[in-house]
Amino acid sequence: xxxxxxxxxxxxxxxxxxxxxxxxxxxxxxxxxxxxxxxxxxxxxxxxxxxxxxxxxxxxxxxxxxxxxxxxxxxxxxxxxxxxxxxxxxxxxxxxxxxxxxxxxxxxxxxxxxxxxxxxxxxxxxxxxxxxxxxxxxxxxxxxxxxxxxxxxxxxxxxxxxxxxxxxxxxxxxxxxxxxxxxxxxxxxxxxxxxxxxxxxxxxxxxxxxxxxxxxxxxxxxxxxxxxxxxxxxxxxxxxxxxxxxxxxxxxxxxxxxxxxxxxxxxxxxxxxxxxxxxxxxxxxxxxxxxxxxxxxxxxxxxxxxxxxxxxxxxxxxxxxxxxxxxxxxxxxxxxxxxxxxxxxxxxxxxxxxxxxxxxxxxxxxxxxxxxxxxxxxxxxxxxxxxxxxxxxxxxxxxxxxxxxxxxxxxxxxxxxxxxxxxxxxxxxxxxxxxxxxxxxxxxxxxxxxxxxxxxxxxxx
Numbered sequence: 001x002x003x004x005x006x007x008x009x010x011x012x013x014x015x016x017x018x019x020x021x022x023x024x025x026x027x028x029x030x031x032x033x034x035x036x037x038x039x040x041x042x043x044x045x046x047x048x049x050x051x052x053x054x055x056x057x058x059x060x061x062x063x064x065x066x067x068x069x070x071x072x073x074x075x076x077x078x079x080x081x082x083x084x085x086x087x088x089x090x091x092x093x094x095x096x097x098x099x100x101x102x103x104x105x106x107x108x109x110x111x112x113x114x115x116x117x118x119x120x121x122x123x124x125x126x127x128x129x130x131x132x133x134x135x136x137x138x139x140x141x142x143x144x145x146x147x148x149x150x151x152x153x154x155x156x157x158x159x160x161x162x163x164x165x166x167x168x169x170x171x172x173x174x175x176x177x178x179x180x181x182x183x184x185x186x187x188x189x190x191x192x193x194x195x196x197x198x199x200x201x202x203x204x205x206x207x208x209x210x211x212x213x214x215x216x217x218x219x220x221x222x223x224x225x226x227x228x229x230x231x232x233x234x235x236x237x238x239x240x241x242x243x244x245x246x247x248x249x250x251x252x253x254x255x256x257x258x259x260x261x262x263x264x265x266x267x268x269x270x271x272x273x274x275x276x277x278x279x280x281x282x283x284x285x286x287x288x289x290x291x292x293x294x295x296x297x298x299x300x301x302x303x304x305x306x307x308x309x310x311x312x313x314x315x316x317x318x319x320x321x322x323x324x325x326x327x328x329x330x331x332x333x334x335x336x337x338x339x340x341x342x343x344x345x346x347x348x349x350x351x352x353x354x355x356x357x358x359x360x361x362x363x364x365x366x367x368x369x370x371x372x373x374x375x376x377x378x379x380x381x382x383x384x385x386x387x388x389x390x391x392x393x394x395x396x397x398x399x400x401x402x403x404x405x406x407x408x409x410x411x412x413x414x415x416x417x418x419x420x421x422x423x424x425x426x427x428x429x430x431x432x433x434x435x436x437x438x439x440x441x442x443x444x445x446x447x448x449x450x451x452x453x454x455x456x457x458x459x460x461x
Contacts, residue, residue: 115429115460118154119263127270127277128154129262130248132240133255134232137164137191141256142200144418148425149260155247158203159236164191206235210337229301230339234318234348241315245308249277252305257416259424260303264408264455268360268368277307283349285411286369287359288342289393297357298346303369303411310355317352360410366399368410373420375444377404402443407454432458 111117118129131153133145137160150156166189191198191205210228233253240251250269254260269275275282283306285299306314323335333348349355360368370377371390382391382400391398399405415421426436427448437448452458 112151114152114263115457116151118152119266124266124270126249127266128248128250129265130154130240130244130251131156131260131262132236132251132253133158134160134229134236134253135256136160137199137203138256140418142203144421145256148421149262152262154262155244156202157240157244159232159239160203160205161208161232162190162205163188164194166194204239206232206239208232208235228337229341230344231335233341233345234335237311238315238318241311245312249308250305251308251311252303253301254411255302255413257414258302259412259415259421261408261410264368264410265305267408268410272362275307278309280307281310281313281353281355282307282358283310283355284358284360286367286371287357290389291343296346296350298342299357300369300371300413301341302371302413304342304345310349310353313353314349317348321348361399362406364399364403365395365397366403366406368406368408369413370405370409370411371413373414374405374409374412374447378402378443378447380404402447405447407450409451428452428455429457431461
């Protein structure tokens with residue numbers, strides 16, 4: 001019986017060696033499949049790493065930062081501009097030393113097409129625009145500027161104090177949250193104390209001799225930013241002149257609350273004026289007339305521009321001007337506390353280079369820079385309002401009301417909220433008849449349509 005059972009078992013598997021061989025083949029096949037999948041995943045990973053190294057990213061809009069107390073974890077490229085620049089070390093293990101494109105919002109491999117990038121028409125090839133935004137570091141405004149008008153500058157730098165606020169919140173010049181330094185002594189730090197990669201690579205820090213902290217609003221008594229704008233201006237222009245002079249032909253200081261049109265500056269200097277930025281001195285913007293005690297004309301600081309020749313010359317003037325005077329205005333080119341940015345700039349240009357401010361107006365005396373939200377300026381009536389400071393000493397034929405403003409504007413001032421800047425972006429660069437346009441009143445809509453028509457913006461959308 002056992003022999004029979006044994007025979008049955010053997011007969012149930014007449015080829016045991018073939019069975020074992022078949023199992024081995026299947027196991028080898030499965031191993032090869034898994035190995036192939038692993039190699040495929042490795043290839044994808046390596047491809048992504050190579051692509052990322054060739055196209056390093058920047059801080060993403062809304063990615064946190066000082067305003068929220070959160071530092072963006074998106075790696076950014078390293079570009080040590082000078083000893084005073086933020087030292088940025090990539091958070092990625094890869095060593096990415098690729099030099100970033102001049103406008104640091106863009107990839108190295110390609111510049112975004114206008115209006116999502118600079119207007120690179122051939123006739124403006126030698127009219128590149130450098131935009132300088134001097135302010136106290138604020139992540140919210142950095143993000144919205146880079147998302148809107150900043151991306152149309154050929155080069156843009158944000159120049160700020162070495163001391164930054166960590167956490168809290170700012171609104172314009174006011175510190176409205178986390179403002180008591182006695183309760184939060186760690187709320188203000190040197191930028192070098194923060195983790196590497198905390199700031200985008202187009203932010204440059206300068207060591208101010210006068211701190212921006214410690215000032216109070218005269219009406220509310222609450223903490224506000226100490227502007228010390230004159231010191232920041234001359235220090236900033238020295239940095240630009242020493243480090244960025246070859247990157248543009250036209251250099252503009254733009255307030256953080258000004259909405260700027262770089263391509264309209266190019267149109268003005270090339271199509272209207274046909275200026276030579278290399279061999280001619282030019283300093284221009286919204287000319288102010290109301291200061292009778294000032295010997296020289298000057299332009300409003302909202303958006304003030306000069307040629308490369310003028311910048312190259314003024315750097316030496318700023319380096320050599322007297323510093324340390326503690327008294328009040330005495331009509332000299334010098335560094336002193338509480339000095340007016342606009343007046344001091346005009347004094348130094350006149351004394352050092354014999355350069356006089358030029359009014360940026362068109363042939364109908366319409367201004368290219370508005371000093372108040374443009375929808376307000378469209379209503380300003382000189383006859384009814386009388387000679388208040390804005391009109392004081394202006395030419396009799398200066399444009400007013402709906403004829404106030406050039407239809408290819410360069411700058412619009414006093415937009416102190418993120419949503420206002422985004423609103424302007426939609427009005428002038430958004431799709432035709434978008435919601436920000438359709439809700440305008442008739443007067444404002446007429447002006448927007450004129451601007452969009454003159455810029456021919458719809459053909460680019």
